[in-house]
Amino acid sequence: MDARSLPGHADLVVRRFHPTPDQYAWTFGGVDPVERVSPGEVLELYTEDCFAGRIRGIGDLPATSIEYPFINPQTGPFFVEGAEPGDTLAIHLVDVAPARDWAVSTSVSLFGALTPTQLTASLQDPLPERTWLYRVLEQEREVVFHAVDSDFETRFPLQPFHGTIGVAPAAFEVRNALVPDAFGGNMDSPEVRAGTTIFLGVNVPGALFSLGDGHYTMGEGETCGAAVEGAMNTVLVVDVIKGTFCEWPRLESDDAIMVAGSCRPLEDAFRIAHAQVVRWVAGAVGLSLMDAYQLVSQAARSRIANVVDPNYTIVAKVPKRFLPGDVRWMAGVHERLRSIGAEYLSAVHRTPVWSPG
C-alpha cells in the first residue's frame, strides 16, 4: 500500500489497498492488520460484496454458493498509528462508489425479518432462496429491480453505503462479521455513507478497523436480510481522539449527530441509541438530563437500520439545526476530516454519488 500524492496537493498522502481474496477478514478482532495507516492519510479501498462476489446471477443461491461463516468479507483490519484503548477512532467516508455496474440481492434460508430464523425458531420449512440481479444505471443514479417470477421492473435510487464498519471488540472478543454491537460491525445503516464521520471507541492498540458489505441501496430494516449488495470503491480518512471513549458508535454528518444502538429486542436497540444521544446532547450543549430528554424526544429523526442480524440496529439521529451552532461535536474532528475529503474530491474531480444531506 504505497503512498502517493496528488498533483498540486502535496499535503495529501493517498494510499490505495485492494485486498486479494486471501486477505479478507471474516471477523472483527482476532486478525492481524493488513496495513498500518496514519491519521490524516487518505485511503482508497476496494471492498467485495457480502457474498465475496460468488453470487453473480439469479441461478446462484446462497445455500450452494456460500459457505457460512464466509460472509461479509472485510477489507482490513488497519492498524491506526497512535490509537490506544480508551481513545476514539474517527473514520470519515469521503466517497463510497459502486465498483460494478451490477449488484445482487437474495433471500436466505432461515434469515430475514419475515421468516423464522435460527434464533426466532419455528417448526416450519424455511422460505425458498431466490436471487435478484440488479443493473446499475450510472447516469440516472438508479438501480433496476427485475422480478424473478414475472416481467415487473422498477428502479430505486442509487444510495451507496457500507453495511459493515467497525473496530476490534472489547473484552478479548472476536465477533463474526455478521454481528453489529458496541464496536460497530454489521449495523446496516444507510447513515454510513459518503460525508459521514463514524466514531468508534478503541479497544485494542491500533483500533484495527475494517469495513465491507457495500449496499447500493436498501429499504429501512433490510427486511429480507439482504440489501442490493455490491463491491465498492471507497475513500476515507481517519483520525484519533485521544482520551475520549465512545461506548457506542457515534456518527456525524454536516447536518446531524447520531448514535447507533445494536441489540435485541429492537426496543433495546432503540433504548441504547437514544439514551446515548440524550447524554451526549446534555453534556455537549450543557443541558440538564431531563431537558435533553425532552429535546431529543421532539427532535429525533431516528431510523431503523436492520431487523435481521444477530443484533438489531437503530440509529438515533438529532439534526444539528435544532442544536446550538457553536458546539464543537467530538472535538471538531468531522470538520477537519471533511476538509481533507473535500480537497481530495476536488483534486480527483469527483463528487459522491449520494450527496450528504
Next chain:
Amino acid sequence: MDARSLPGHADLVVRRFHPTPDQYAWTFGGVDPVERVSPGEVLELYTEDCFAGRIRGIGDLPATSIEYPFINPQTGPFFVEGAEPGDTLAIHLVDVAPARDWAVSTSVSLFGALTPTQLTASLQDPLPERTWLYRVLEQEREVVFHAVDSDFETRFPLQPFHGTIGVAPAAFEVRNALVPDAFGGNMDSPEVRAGTTIFLGVNVPGALFSLGDGHYTMGEGETCGAAVEGAMNTVLVVDVIKGTFCEWPRLESDDAIMVAGSCRPLEDAFRIAHAQVVRWVAGAVGLSLMDAYQLVSQAARSRIANVVDPNYTIVAKVPKRFLPGDVRWMAGVHERLRSIGAEYLSAVHRTPVWSPG
C-alpha cells in the same frame, strides 16, 4: 351537528362538532356514538389535547393534574352510515390545524422509553415529572422549546398530526385510548396528518371511529412518552369500502402506501407492518410473494412511530414512485376523498400547515 353548505359549493355538506367535556370518549368501543355521519360529508372537528387541557404551564404535572385513565380524550365516536363488520372505513384528513398558540409536553412517572415503566418494571424510583411549555409561531410554522433547567431555547417545525385515530375493536373488546392495536388507536404516527387517508377494518355496525391526541410536532419514537401536545381543529371526510376488510391500519398519501403494525416487542410491530405491506403489494401489483418481499426490502421508507405505549408502533411505508402508476389502491378512495378535501380547502381558502409529501 347541523349540516351547512359552503357558498358556491352546494355539493359539499359540511358539519362541525366541538365536544363538551362530558362528551369525551376515553376508550375505543363501549361508547355510544355522539353523532351519525355519512360518506362524503366534510366534518370539522375539535379535539382536546391528551391531557384534556389540564396541563397549561410548567407547574402542572401529570401526577397532580391528571387522573388515570382520563387521558387521550377522544372526539367521537361517530357512527358512519353504511359501515358494517367486514367493510373498511376510510378517513381522509383534509386539514389538521393547531387550535391554540401554545402546547405542552411532559415526562410522566413510569412512562416513556428511557425509564422503567409498569411493564418494563424495575426496583428503581421513577424519573421526575417535568412539564415543558411550547409557544407556537404561526407565521414561521415553528414551535419554541424552552428548557426548564436553563435558558436554552430552540425551535422545531410545526408538523401537526393526530396521535390517536381508530374504530371500535373486534372480539367484543373495549380498549383504553392509550392503546394502539389492529383497530388503530394510539399509534402516535406522524403519518396520520393532513393529506393522508387512513383505512380501518370495520368491526361493529357504524364503525364508531374517533380521534384525538393532537401533536404539534414529535420526534421518531415519542421517546419521553409525550409529543408537543395540543388541541386541534381538524377537517376530514369519510368513506366506506364494502366487502373489504383491512386486518391492520392502512394509510395512503399521494406519495406512499403504508401499514401500521402495533405490538411488543418492537420487532413484532415491524413484522406485522411489513408482512402486511408485502402481501398488499403482491396482490395489488400482481407480484409473487417473494418478488414483493424483495421489492419492499429495498423500497421501504418505514418509520418508528412509538416505543412508549402499551403496544409499540412501526409504520411500513412504500413510496408509490417505486410501484406501477396504474394501480388503484383501495379502490381509488384516497383520490376521491382527496378531491373533496381539495374543494373544501379551496372554498375556505386554507392550506394545511404541514403540506403532504
Next chain:
Amino acid sequence: MDARSLPGHADLVVRRFHPTPDQYAWTFGGVDPVERVSPGEVLELYTEDCFAGRIRGIGDLPATSIEYPFINPQTGPFFVEGAEPGDTLAIHLVDVAPARDWAVSTSVSLFGALTPTQLTASLQDPLPERTWLYRVLEQEREVVFHAVDSDFETRFPLQPFHGTIGVAPAAFEVRNALVPDAFGGNMDSPEVRAGTTIFLGVNVPGALFSLGDGHYTMGEGETCGAAVEGAMNTVLVVDVIKGTFCEWPRLESDDAIMVAGSCRPLEDAFRIAHAQVVRWVAGAVGLSLMDAYQLVSQAARSRIANVVDPNYTIVAKVPKRFLPGDVRWMAGVHERLRSIGAEYLSAVHRTPVWSPG
C-alpha cells in the same frame, strides 16, 4: 343458583351453577353478572372447555369447528357482594375436577410458540391444524396421549387447573377471554389449581369474576398453543379484602406466595412478576428493598406459564419455607378460605385429584 346446606354442616352455604351455552361470557368486563354471590359461600361450578365443547374427535379442527372470537367460554361473571374498586377479591379453589373422561388438544393455525402467528408475522404458510384426543384414566390419575401419525402412546399425570380466571379490567376496558393481563384472564398457569387462592384487584363494583379454560395437564409454556383441554367441575370460595388493591394477580398456596406477570416480550412478564414479588416480600417481612431483591433472587421457584397468548405469562414463586412463618400474607385470607374448603371436602368425602404441594 339456589343455596343448599350440607348435612351436618349447617354453616356451609353451597350453591351450584352450570351455565347454558347462551350464558357463556367471552370477555372480561362488558357483561352483566349471571349471579350474585357472597363471601364465604361455596360455589360448585361447571366450566366448558376452551373450544366450547365443539372439538370432540381428531376430525374436528379449529378452523372448521370454532368461530373466532368464540373461544374460552367463561363461567360467570359473578357479582361479589361488597367488592368495590380498590378492594381485592380472593378466590380459593377448593376442587378442580375433570368433568369428562376425555379431553382434546390441537394445533391452531397462526397460534403457538413454534410457528409464525398474527403478531410474530411471517410470509410462510401456517403449520397444519391437528387434533389429539386424550383418554382420562381416573383411577391412575393419568391422561393418555395417542399420536395421530403413528401408534405411539404415552401417559401424562392428571394435573387439572384453570387456564383462565379473572375480573373485569380497569380503565373501562373489556378484554377478550384469550388475553391475560393485570386483571388475570388467560394466564394459563398450572398454579391456578385446587388448594390455591388467587387475589385480584377489584376494578368495578362486584368485581365480576369468571373462570374457564380447564386444562387436564399442560407442559410449561403451553408450547403448541393448547393444553389438554377439558370441561371441569370446580368448587371455590370467595372473599373480599377491603381497602387493599393488588396491581397484578397474587396467588397463595400452603407452600408458596406468587405473583403473575403478563406482557410481551417474555422478559417484561418476568420483570413485572418479580418486581411485584420483591416489593411484596419487602413490605410483608419488613426487609429493605435490596435485601428482598437478594432473597427473591436465590429463593424463586418461578415458572413459565404461557408463551403463546396475546400476552405471555410468568409466575414468580417464593416458597414460604424461606420466609418467616409468622407473616400473615394477605390478611390471612388463604387460611380462612382453606378451612372452609376443607370442611366442604370432608362433608362431600372428596379429595382433589391434584393435591396441593
Next chain:
Amino acid sequence: MDARSLPGHADLVVRRFHPTPDQYAWTFGGVDPVERVSPGEVLELYTEDCFAGRIRGIGDLPATSIEYPFINPQTGPFFVEGAEPGDTLAIHLVDVAPARDWAVSTSVSLFGALTPTQLTASLQDPLPERTWLYRVLEQEREVVFHAVDSDFETRFPLQPFHGTIGVAPAAFEVRNALVPDAFGGNMDSPEVRAGTTIFLGVNVPGALFSLGDGHYTMGEGETCGAAVEGAMNTVLVVDVIKGTFCEWPRLESDDAIMVAGSCRPLEDAFRIAHAQVVRWVAGAVGLSLMDAYQLVSQAARSRIANVVDPNYTIVAKVPKRFLPGDVRWMAGVHERLRSIGAEYLSAVHRTPVWSPG
C-alpha cells in the same frame, strides 16, 4: 496434570487440575489449552468463583473489587483428544462440590433483571451495589442468607451447579465468559449439576472446553444478576461422539433430556430450546413433527435459567418417563459416562451434595 489411578480401580485414570490465577481463561475460544485430556479420563478440577475470589465480605463491592472483563474465570480450556469440528463433546458431571464454607452474592451496577442495564438502557442512576455473605452448613446441606440492612436470616438448600460451561465458538468467534450462546457458556442453568451430561457441538479441533462460575444455590432467572457464588471442586468425565453435531447445548440426566436456548428476547430463547427438543424427540422416537410438537407441549418441565446475561437462557426439559424406555439418547453416552462416574464415587466414598433427580 499427572494421571493417577485409584486403589482397586486400575481402569480409572484420574487427573487433577487446579489453575493458578494466571491460568484462568476469560473467554470461550481464543485461548490455548491448559491441558490435553482423553475420553474416559476422570478430571478433578478446581474452579474459582465468578469474582475470581476477590469479593470475600460485605465491604467488597463489584465496582471497586472487580475490573471488567475479568469476571467468570474459567478453568480450562481443555483440548479433548479426538474431538473434531462436526463432532459432539459430552461432559458428564460426576460431582460438583463447594470448595469453601462461605459464598457471596452481590447486586451489580447496571446488571440484573429488575434494573436498567447497559442494554436495557434508561436515564436513571443505577441501583446501589451490595454484597451478601453466605455461610455454608455442610451437614444440613444449606446456605445461610443474612440481610445487610436488618437481622433477618433464612436458609436455602445447598444445590451446587456450574453457571458456565462451554466450548470454543463457531465462526472464528471468541466470546467473553459472561455470554451464553450455541456453544454453551454462561447459561446459568441449575440443570448443569452432578449427574448431568452436557453435549456441545465441536467447532474447533480439541473442542477446547472450560467451566466455572460455581453456584451454591440460585433462584430461577438469577434475578439480581448473581447467584450464591462460590469456588467448586468438580469431577467430570468426557467423551466424543463422532460425526454428530449438536446445534445447541443438549443435556441428559437419568430422568430427562433437555436443550438450552440462549437469546434475546426471552421468547426467542424459549423458541430455540423447544424447537430443538421437538425435533430431537421426533427423530429419536420416530414421531411426526406435529406429534412431537404436541407431546412436548404437554410434557415439558422447562425452566428459566437466566434473564440477566447478554443472552437470556431457557432450558426445555422433557422427562424420560413420558418417552419410550428403549431410546438410546445420544448414542448411550450418558449411561456410559455415568457408570464411570459411579465407579469413581464409589472408589472415593463420596456422594454428590445435590443428588440427581
